[in-house]
Amino acid sequence: MTFNLWASQLLISIFFIAGFITYYEWHVRWALGTRGDLTTRQRLARLSLPAVIVLLSIWLQYTTYTREISVPLYLNLQLFVLAYPLLNDRLTSWEFWIQGLIGGLFWFINHTFIPELFLSVAIILIIQGLMLRYFRPIIRYNWWAHLIYAAVLSITYWLTYLGINDGQRVGYIVIFMIMSVYSCTYSNATHRRSEERATLTREVNYDTLTNAKSYTKFLEEATQLFEQMKRDNHPMTFVELDLDNFKAINDKYSHLAGNGVLVTATRTLKATLDDYEGSWELYRTGGEEFVILLPNASLEQSIPIIRQCWAAIDRIDYHHNREAIQITASFGVTTVQAQDVVLDDVYGRADDSLYVSKQHGRNCITIDGKTLDANPFATVVVTHTFFTQPIIKLPTQQIVCEELLMRIFDQGKWRLPVQFDLGITTQVSLMERLLGELQVKSLSINLTVNQFTNEHNCQQLVLFVKQTPQLHCLTVEISALPSMTQLQAFGRRYRNAGIRIMIDDELKLPGPNASADFVPYVDGVKLNLHQILGDTSFIIQEWQTLMNINKKQLILEGIESREDFELAQKLGIMFGQGYYFSRPVMPRMI
Template structure:
């Protein structure tokens, strides 16, 4: 007798283990199929339809197989019937059950229930059990989430189903006697499986809630409550695809708060945060006033994007103008300060040639850049700046060009060869001219500042530094070329770039500059710009500049001098000008003398003193031709 009890207990433990491991795998598989069937992802619609069919019929197939296992297994019949019952109850608690789907699942469960109660259909316990089962189906259908994610309702449901099923089951099922001990064993196994499934669901729900909190932090900027760049990427990709498939317009606006760094520097970062929040709120309120959904995203520090689904530029432009004007007319309070700012905007819409939303964004960003170049506080639509109330004289009061002389020595006498234009910004608090944090002023402003330099009787070669975007902008080259051709007071104008563009851009833009007589120099060769980057550009440029100061911390003087020799040879071979920057002491000056044959020490500027340094230019010979080399600090 004791031996039989031990065997029975051991068999129960084995069945309990097998059943729980099976149910753990089934619940995970069922949940995975549900996610693939109903949650948004990149799966094709055909695969999603297949997953939904699998989600619907998998429990029926598994339940049928388990019933067959109960029929042929003998002593394990109760375990197989338990698993069959459980995998048919679980789908009742699944999300996304439609009314038809839920009734279909209930019908299958009711059918299997009747199959196992075949020999006592019309007995009072079986009839009562059917009534309780129908009641449980109604409760589960109405309170799915309350049961699924809460321990007490869940365990009450599992216990009720287990008791009603196993206490009303016939004395013999599939020729196996259902003893009271076997019924008790089956009830405990069913409860264990229910406990495992409930634990899984509650854990996944907690993970989902935590993920949603993290996603909220990722999707919505905690400061402005605007949607973030990660949200922007997801939304724009979906909206772009919808626009292409439905042939509906989609307008994209890229905007930026003008001179936001000056707000931070002048009023402090807390005031800057106030301005960010104020601008975001102003944009949201304006969109809401015009009945637009909140498709505003903070995609950078002071950068925002607005999307207008199903709206062409013509339809969206009045709203865009209202946003622009609303920000311009607003004041943002920080302490005792009333701060006003402006925004620059770039506008475009999806076109047939766009392969992705990135193509659309690049045009919007290019239009934003043009608004900045036109003096900020502007709206540019597909290359046309529609609105700007900007006065160049305002920037001219706070910006200036210092001129730093480049001298050549001929027959022992220093002669002015040219001036490099150095942009400076006036710091009102310190009453001092400082290096600006942003060099991308408009080309119109550059021309205005050059005209101020010319008023000081500077009539030599001028060198103008351009950012990569400025150099590649046809509008910038057109304005500079027109200005140079109409200004005889400038014998030579050169533009200097640090960031090397693509070869195609260089070939196209350099032709425009050279046709007007403007020379092109690449700065920082040997440090920021390697020979591999510069080599193919040599036919399109007029000179290179080597900055010793960029390498002083990492390379020895001998190594730097070897590099200088290499780049002098490159310039001589290409028959272009070589300029050396950063000569700081007598030994370096002696090295420059050795390679340049002459030297000079002086610094000249217009209007304001600046740091002294060396600038050397000499004449060298390459074959039978004269070749210029310059050394500059």
């Protein structure tokens, strides 16, 4: 064999195996990507892999019969096609040995049968197969092992092949070794990229401190499980838990101690959940907050394991620098219900129940608002509170609506929160409770622009109105002026459901003469008497005129005194709100 012929065959071989390896690795990802129990379709996909190898080998075999000049070239390519798949570490034992038998079959088809030689070659191939089966990762990803494997295989193949001279044998062995160098380079590069992707995936999907699944993974998997449970009409229990007094542990014992608490609590939860017969998922969704999902489990089935998790955390004997640190957790529990539209509906209920557990002194379990084994002597620390403030028809001083409000306890005083962004699920839950206590069945709630333009929030409020016949009227007060596009799109949907829209944005609203484009799409405006810049009486009268022309409602809030009330009457204001009519009594903080 001349050098030119050898070089041309080498070039053909390199191009062939480059295409073959690229195709084979793609086929592997497609056919062998699933682990665990397999469906019929997945089994057929796995069977397609050896089938393709057999068909390609048969084609190369056929080519050797039709092109006598280049027979060794095609046999070398066939040897590579049969040998390379055996390096695949995703093959099961059965798949490995079946492909090995297929390779052996083609080997002996192309070699003259000599009993002594047959037995020797068979022993070499069996030994090499055993070595490959048990040391495959080392052979595939290490240069020296990979080249030894290729050398033994090619030397054995070509030394036992009759009909060619020694120079040709060496030439085809060298070609096979060069093909193996290429495959090893490709395998190592692919393996490094795969490990990098696996590392990045793990960093995204798992919390590096506790090794619980991350919040990102929670959003992905919990949404999928929720949709699956809804679609199949199967139950699922949702557990949210929060380690009690975690900030105090960090402040008193150091963040290192806090990290130890997180790791110990996670390890305890996993060990306890491992005893549960059903499937479960554990996620770290925040600093000291965790979520447990129990798919295909009703509340009755879940309560025992939830109690075990709670008790296991309570029994933890944790020490930091020889100091004992008590670890407890508060639990909020709910299940997927028929009226739930999205995962946030379930999450919101669990969060509400967790809040109730905190109210009952922590270290307890609350299921849909009902606390199990609550400690009657627990001291409750209130950090925020809810109340309603009436909106008054000033001429008659009758209550026409009750607005749901919140105050937070900060630096020793009850203060107005910077932003009222209470979740829709919580606000709906509060409204359901309030309707049984209030004489006037008209309510008003506050939404941010993001909440107002959220598809799920819109659906949930529309559904609440439809399913609550005792509710006379619901008003949403937007804390900032949305864009015209948002106001037109979502305003129509809210108002078609009978939900009124008020703009409560006294610091950012344009003056009545500057822009009135938004007025047709809302039901009114709220102005705060004490936050109007400029001539208060003049600006209020301007807005009143604009509202009257468009048959909209103007509410004057911030009426705190008799003087404020008389000014509102003098200006002809019909609706007002403020501490002059009703001042809430905040919980006393000790």
